[in-house]
Amino acid sequence: MHVPASTSSNTLDKKALVTGASRGIGASVARQLGRLGVDVALNYRSKGPRAQEVADELVALGRQALPIQGDITSAADLAATFDQIRALWGHLDLLVLNASGGLEQDKAADYAMQLNLTAQINLVHGALPLMPRGGRIVFVTSHLVHFYRKGTGYDGYETVAASKRAGEDALRAMIPSLSELGIRLVIVSGDLIEGTITPKLLERQSRGLIEKRRQAVGALPGVEEFAAAIVQAGVGEEYASGDTIYVGSTEL
Numbered sequence: 374m375h376v377p378a379s380t381s382s383n384t385l386d387k388k389a390l391v392t393g394a395s396r397g398i399g400a401s402v403a404r405q406l407g408r409l410g411v412d413v414a415l416n417y418r419s420k421g422p423r424a425q426e427v428a429d430e431l432v433a434l435g436r437q438a439l440p441i442q443g444d445i446t447s448a449a450d451l452a453a454t455f456d457q458i459r460a461l462w463g464h465l466d467l468l469v470l471n472a473s474g475g476l477e478q479d480k481a482a483d484y485a486m487q488l489n490l491t492a493q494i495n496l497v498h499g500a501l502p503l504m505p506r507g508g509r510i511v512f513v514t515s516h517l518v519h520f521y522r523k524g525t526g527y528d529g530y531e532t533v534a535a536s537k538r539a540g541e542d543a544l545r546a547m548i549p550s551l552s553e554l555g556i557r558l559v560i561v562s563g564d565l566i567e568g569t570i571t572p573k574l575l576e577r578q579s580r581g582l583i584e585k586r587r588q589a590v591g592a593l594p595g596v597e598e599f600a601a602a603i604v605q606a607g608v609g610e611e612y613a614s615g616d617t618i619y620v621g622s623t624e625l
Protein backbone atom coordinates (compact mmCIF):
# COMPACT_ATOMS: atom_id res chain seq x y z
CA MET A 374 0.00 0.00 0.00
CA HIS A 375 1.21 3.49 -0.84
CA VAL A 376 1.70 5.63 2.24
CA PRO A 377 2.84 9.14 1.25
CA ALA A 378 5.38 11.05 3.27
CA SER A 379 3.70 13.35 5.78
CA THR A 380 3.86 17.05 4.90
CA SER A 381 4.67 19.58 7.59
CA SER A 382 2.22 22.37 6.63
CA ASN A 383 -1.06 22.63 8.59
CA THR A 384 -0.04 19.73 10.77
CA LEU A 385 -0.23 19.02 14.47
CA ASP A 386 2.54 16.54 13.72
CA LYS A 387 0.76 13.80 15.64
CA LYS A 388 0.08 10.13 14.96
CA ALA A 389 -3.26 8.64 15.99
CA LEU A 390 -4.94 5.24 16.03
CA VAL A 391 -8.75 5.32 15.80
CA THR A 392 -10.53 2.02 16.41
CA GLY A 393 -13.70 1.37 14.41
CA ALA A 394 -12.75 4.02 11.87
CA SER A 395 -14.49 2.41 8.88
CA ARG A 396 -17.84 4.08 9.45
CA GLY A 397 -20.05 6.18 11.69
CA ILE A 398 -18.48 8.20 14.45
CA GLY A 399 -14.99 6.66 14.11
CA ALA A 400 -14.79 7.57 10.42
CA SER A 401 -15.82 11.14 11.21
CA VAL A 402 -13.17 11.35 13.95
CA ALA A 403 -10.51 10.14 11.51
CA ARG A 404 -11.55 12.70 8.88
CA GLN A 405 -11.55 15.58 11.37
CA LEU A 406 -8.14 14.55 12.74
CA GLY A 407 -6.85 14.48 9.18
CA ARG A 408 -8.12 18.02 8.58
CA LEU A 409 -6.15 19.14 11.65
CA GLY A 410 -3.02 17.61 10.19
CA VAL A 411 -2.91 14.36 12.18
CA ASP A 412 -1.75 11.14 10.50
CA VAL A 413 -4.20 8.34 11.26
CA ALA A 414 -4.09 4.56 11.52
CA LEU A 415 -7.64 3.36 10.82
CA ASN A 416 -8.60 0.15 12.56
CA TYR A 417 -11.59 -1.65 11.10
CA ARG A 418 -12.98 -5.15 11.51
CA SER A 419 -14.93 -5.96 8.37
CA LYS A 420 -15.69 -2.87 6.26
CA GLY A 421 -12.41 -2.72 4.31
CA PRO A 422 -13.65 -0.70 1.32
CA ARG A 423 -15.22 1.90 3.61
CA ALA A 424 -12.02 2.20 5.65
CA GLN A 425 -10.10 2.60 2.38
CA GLU A 426 -12.45 5.44 1.34
CA VAL A 427 -11.69 7.28 4.58
CA ALA A 428 -7.96 6.61 4.07
CA ASP A 429 -8.12 7.98 0.51
CA GLU A 430 -9.72 11.20 1.81
CA LEU A 431 -6.93 11.63 4.35
CA VAL A 432 -4.25 11.01 1.74
CA ALA A 433 -5.93 13.63 -0.49
CA LEU A 434 -5.44 16.07 2.43
CA GLY A 435 -1.72 15.26 2.44
CA ARG A 436 -1.91 13.04 5.50
CA GLN A 437 -0.61 9.56 6.07
CA ALA A 438 -3.45 7.06 6.46
CA LEU A 439 -2.91 3.45 7.42
CA PRO A 440 -6.01 1.24 7.19
CA ILE A 441 -5.43 -1.83 9.36
CA GLN A 442 -7.85 -4.74 9.42
CA GLY A 443 -8.10 -6.21 12.90
CA ASP A 444 -10.64 -7.62 15.30
CA ILE A 445 -9.75 -5.86 18.53
CA THR A 446 -10.87 -8.92 20.53
CA SER A 447 -8.02 -10.89 18.89
CA ALA A 448 -4.64 -10.65 20.64
CA ALA A 449 -2.88 -11.60 17.39
CA ASP A 450 -4.68 -8.85 15.45
CA LEU A 451 -3.80 -6.27 18.11
CA ALA A 452 -0.13 -7.31 18.07
CA ALA A 453 -0.08 -7.03 14.25
CA THR A 454 -1.77 -3.63 14.43
CA PHE A 455 0.83 -2.17 16.78
CA ASP A 456 3.65 -3.81 14.79
CA GLN A 457 2.48 -1.92 11.68
CA ILE A 458 2.27 1.37 13.55
CA ARG A 459 5.72 0.83 15.08
CA ALA A 460 7.19 0.03 11.66
CA LEU A 461 5.67 3.13 10.01
CA TRP A 462 5.88 5.77 12.73
CA GLY A 463 7.80 4.32 15.68
CA HIS A 464 5.40 6.05 18.07
CA LEU A 465 1.75 6.95 18.71
CA ASP A 466 0.47 10.21 20.24
CA LEU A 467 -3.25 9.49 20.42
CA LEU A 468 -5.39 6.37 20.87
CA VAL A 469 -9.13 6.84 20.26
CA LEU A 470 -11.06 3.90 21.74
CA ASN A 471 -14.17 4.22 19.58
CA ALA A 472 -14.96 0.69 18.31
CA SER A 473 -17.77 -0.90 20.21
CA GLY A 474 -20.62 -3.35 19.85
CA GLY A 475 -22.18 -6.26 21.68
CA LEU A 476 -25.62 -6.39 20.08
CA GLU A 477 -24.34 -8.97 17.55
CA GLN A 478 -26.48 -12.13 17.52
CA ASP A 479 -23.82 -14.60 16.38
CA LYS A 480 -21.28 -14.14 19.17
CA ALA A 481 -20.39 -15.94 22.41
CA ALA A 482 -22.27 -14.96 25.56
CA ASP A 483 -19.27 -13.04 26.92
CA TYR A 484 -18.53 -11.23 23.65
CA ALA A 485 -19.69 -7.82 24.90
CA MET A 486 -17.24 -8.07 27.82
CA GLN A 487 -14.45 -9.24 25.49
CA LEU A 488 -15.04 -6.25 23.22
CA ASN A 489 -16.00 -3.43 25.56
CA LEU A 490 -13.80 -4.34 28.54
CA THR A 491 -10.92 -6.72 27.75
CA ALA A 492 -10.13 -5.41 24.26
CA GLN A 493 -10.08 -1.79 25.49
CA ILE A 494 -7.54 -2.65 28.20
CA ASN A 495 -5.46 -4.69 25.74
CA LEU A 496 -5.45 -1.76 23.31
CA VAL A 497 -4.08 0.52 26.00
CA HIS A 498 -1.39 -2.01 26.96
CA GLY A 499 -0.48 -2.40 23.29
CA ALA A 500 -0.27 1.36 22.74
CA LEU A 501 1.67 2.35 25.87
CA PRO A 502 5.11 1.19 24.68
CA LEU A 503 4.65 3.46 21.63
CA MET A 504 3.36 6.50 23.53
CA PRO A 505 5.67 9.33 24.56
CA ARG A 506 4.92 11.60 27.53
CA GLY A 507 2.08 13.91 26.52
CA GLY A 508 0.24 11.02 24.85
CA ARG A 509 -3.54 10.87 25.07
CA ILE A 510 -6.16 8.14 25.27
CA VAL A 511 -9.81 8.97 24.54
CA PHE A 512 -12.56 6.53 25.50
CA VAL A 513 -15.83 7.03 23.62
CA THR A 514 -19.03 6.11 25.40
CA SER A 515 -22.69 7.03 25.65
CA HIS A 516 -24.88 8.52 28.37
CA LEU A 517 -26.81 5.21 28.39
CA VAL A 518 -23.58 3.53 29.48
CA HIS A 519 -21.93 6.25 31.52
CA PHE A 520 -25.06 6.71 33.65
CA TYR A 521 -25.94 3.00 33.47
CA ARG A 522 -26.05 2.63 37.26
CA LYS A 523 -28.92 5.12 37.44
CA GLY A 524 -30.99 2.37 35.82
CA THR A 525 -32.31 4.47 32.96
CA GLY A 526 -31.31 2.11 30.12
CA TYR A 527 -33.36 0.62 27.32
CA ASP A 528 -34.56 -2.96 26.88
CA GLY A 529 -31.99 -5.04 25.05
CA TYR A 530 -29.05 -2.81 25.96
CA GLU A 531 -28.23 -4.19 29.43
CA THR A 532 -25.33 -6.43 28.33
CA VAL A 533 -23.69 -3.72 26.25
CA ALA A 534 -24.15 -1.04 28.88
CA ALA A 535 -22.76 -3.23 31.71
CA SER A 536 -19.72 -4.26 29.66
CA LYS A 537 -18.94 -0.78 28.38
CA ARG A 538 -19.32 0.75 31.83
CA ALA A 539 -16.94 -1.97 33.12
CA GLY A 540 -14.53 -0.86 30.38
CA GLU A 541 -14.74 2.78 31.48
CA ASP A 542 -14.20 1.80 35.13
CA ALA A 543 -11.17 -0.36 34.29
CA LEU A 544 -9.63 2.43 32.21
CA ARG A 545 -10.22 4.99 34.96
CA ALA A 546 -8.48 2.63 37.40
CA MET A 547 -5.39 2.91 35.18
CA ILE A 548 -5.20 6.72 35.54
CA PRO A 549 -2.53 6.73 38.30
CA SER A 550 -0.18 4.50 36.29
CA LEU A 551 -0.94 6.45 33.08
CA SER A 552 -0.16 9.71 34.89
CA GLU A 553 3.24 8.39 35.91
CA LEU A 554 3.92 7.91 32.19
CA GLY A 555 2.66 11.42 31.38
CA ILE A 556 -0.39 10.09 29.53
CA ARG A 557 -3.91 11.46 29.95
CA LEU A 558 -7.21 9.58 29.67
CA VAL A 559 -10.26 11.63 28.64
CA ILE A 560 -13.79 10.22 28.41
CA VAL A 561 -16.34 11.51 25.88
CA SER A 562 -19.97 10.55 26.47
CA GLY A 563 -22.76 11.25 24.01
CA ASP A 564 -26.54 11.20 24.01
CA LEU A 565 -28.21 9.16 21.27
CA ILE A 566 -26.53 10.36 18.09
CA GLU A 567 -28.87 11.31 15.25
CA GLY A 568 -28.71 9.11 12.17
CA THR A 569 -26.56 6.29 13.60
CA ILE A 570 -27.22 2.57 13.68
CA THR A 571 -27.28 1.86 17.43
CA PRO A 572 -30.45 3.83 18.29
CA LYS A 573 -32.13 2.29 15.24
CA LEU A 574 -31.27 -1.21 16.53
CA LEU A 575 -32.58 -0.29 19.98
CA GLU A 576 -35.83 0.93 18.42
CA ARG A 577 -36.64 -2.67 17.59
CA GLN A 578 -37.11 -3.43 21.28
CA SER A 579 -37.94 -0.01 22.64
CA ARG A 580 -40.36 1.41 20.07
CA GLY A 581 -40.35 5.17 19.68
CA LEU A 582 -37.27 5.76 21.83
CA ILE A 583 -35.60 8.17 19.41
CA GLU A 584 -38.71 10.35 19.04
CA LYS A 585 -39.31 10.27 22.81
CA ARG A 586 -35.75 11.42 23.40
CA ARG A 587 -36.12 14.27 20.88
CA GLN A 588 -39.31 15.38 22.61
CA ALA A 589 -37.64 15.26 26.04
CA VAL A 590 -34.39 17.09 25.22
CA GLY A 591 -34.80 18.69 21.79
CA ALA A 592 -32.51 18.07 18.83
CA LEU A 593 -30.07 15.20 19.30
CA PRO A 594 -26.39 15.72 18.51
CA GLY A 595 -25.19 14.61 15.07
CA VAL A 596 -22.17 12.53 14.13
CA GLU A 597 -19.99 15.53 13.22
CA GLU A 598 -20.69 17.31 16.51
CA PHE A 599 -19.92 14.23 18.59
CA ALA A 600 -16.79 13.49 16.56
CA ALA A 601 -15.61 17.09 17.03
CA ALA A 602 -15.80 16.68 20.82
CA ILE A 603 -13.82 13.42 20.59
CA VAL A 604 -11.17 15.14 18.47
CA GLN A 605 -10.96 18.05 20.91
CA ALA A 606 -10.53 15.55 23.77
CA GLY A 607 -7.67 14.05 21.79
CA VAL A 608 -5.76 17.17 20.81
CA GLY A 609 -6.99 20.01 23.06
CA GLU A 610 -4.98 21.08 26.09
CA GLU A 611 -7.94 22.03 28.30
CA TYR A 612 -8.74 18.58 29.70
CA ALA A 613 -7.22 16.81 32.69
CA SER A 614 -6.93 13.06 33.00
CA GLY A 615 -10.25 11.57 34.10
CA ASP A 616 -12.33 14.45 32.74
CA THR A 617 -15.63 13.51 31.09
CA ILE A 618 -16.92 15.59 28.19
CA TYR A 619 -20.67 15.39 27.68
CA VAL A 620 -22.24 15.87 24.26
CA GLY A 621 -26.00 16.41 24.18
CA SER A 622 -28.34 16.61 27.12
CA THR A 623 -27.45 14.59 30.23
CA GLU A 624 -31.04 14.88 31.45
CA LEU A 625 -32.22 11.31 32.14
Ligand SMILES: NC(=O)c1ccc[n+]([C@@H]2O[C@H](COP(=O)([O-])OP(=O)(O)OC[C@H]3O[C@@H](n4cnc5c(N)ncnc54)[C@H](OP(=O)(O)O)[C@@H]3O)[C@@H](O)[C@H]2O)c1
Pocket residue numbers: 392393394395396397398399416417418419420421443444445446470471472473474488513514515516562563564565566567569570571572
Ligand atom coordinates in the same frame (compact mmCIF):
# COMPACT_ATOMS: atom_id res chain seq x y z
N1 LIG B 1 -24.54 5.75 17.88
C1 LIG B 1 -24.86 6.42 19.00
O1 LIG B 1 -26.01 6.88 19.21
C2 LIG B 1 -23.81 6.63 20.06
C3 LIG B 1 -24.09 7.51 21.11
C4 LIG B 1 -23.12 7.75 22.07
C5 LIG B 1 -21.90 7.09 22.00
N2 LIG B 1 -21.65 6.24 20.97
C6 LIG B 1 -20.34 5.56 20.93
O2 LIG B 1 -19.65 5.92 19.74
C7 LIG B 1 -18.81 4.84 19.35
C8 LIG B 1 -19.06 4.51 17.89
O3 LIG B 1 -20.43 4.24 17.72
P1 LIG B 1 -21.09 4.09 16.29
O4 LIG B 1 -22.54 4.31 16.49
O5 LIG B 1 -20.34 4.89 15.27
O6 LIG B 1 -20.83 2.54 16.04
P2 LIG B 1 -21.07 1.65 14.74
O7 LIG B 1 -21.66 2.44 13.63
O8 LIG B 1 -21.78 0.43 15.22
O9 LIG B 1 -19.58 1.29 14.32
C9 LIG B 1 -18.85 0.45 15.13
C10 LIG B 1 -17.43 0.45 14.64
O10 LIG B 1 -16.70 -0.43 15.50
C11 LIG B 1 -16.05 -1.40 14.69
N3 LIG B 1 -16.00 -2.65 15.41
C12 LIG B 1 -17.03 -3.33 15.98
N4 LIG B 1 -16.56 -4.46 16.54
C13 LIG B 1 -15.23 -4.49 16.31
C14 LIG B 1 -14.19 -5.40 16.62
N5 LIG B 1 -14.42 -6.54 17.29
N6 LIG B 1 -12.93 -5.11 16.23
C15 LIG B 1 -12.67 -3.96 15.54
N7 LIG B 1 -13.61 -3.07 15.22
C16 LIG B 1 -14.87 -3.33 15.60
C17 LIG B 1 -16.84 -1.50 13.41
O11 LIG B 1 -15.99 -1.99 12.38
P3 LIG B 1 -16.57 -2.64 10.97
O12 LIG B 1 -17.62 -1.71 10.47
O13 LIG B 1 -15.37 -2.68 10.08
O14 LIG B 1 -17.11 -3.98 11.34
C18 LIG B 1 -17.27 -0.04 13.22
O15 LIG B 1 -16.24 0.69 12.59
C19 LIG B 1 -19.11 3.68 20.30
O16 LIG B 1 -18.11 3.63 21.30
C20 LIG B 1 -20.45 4.06 20.91
O17 LIG B 1 -20.63 3.54 22.21
C21 LIG B 1 -22.56 6.00 19.99
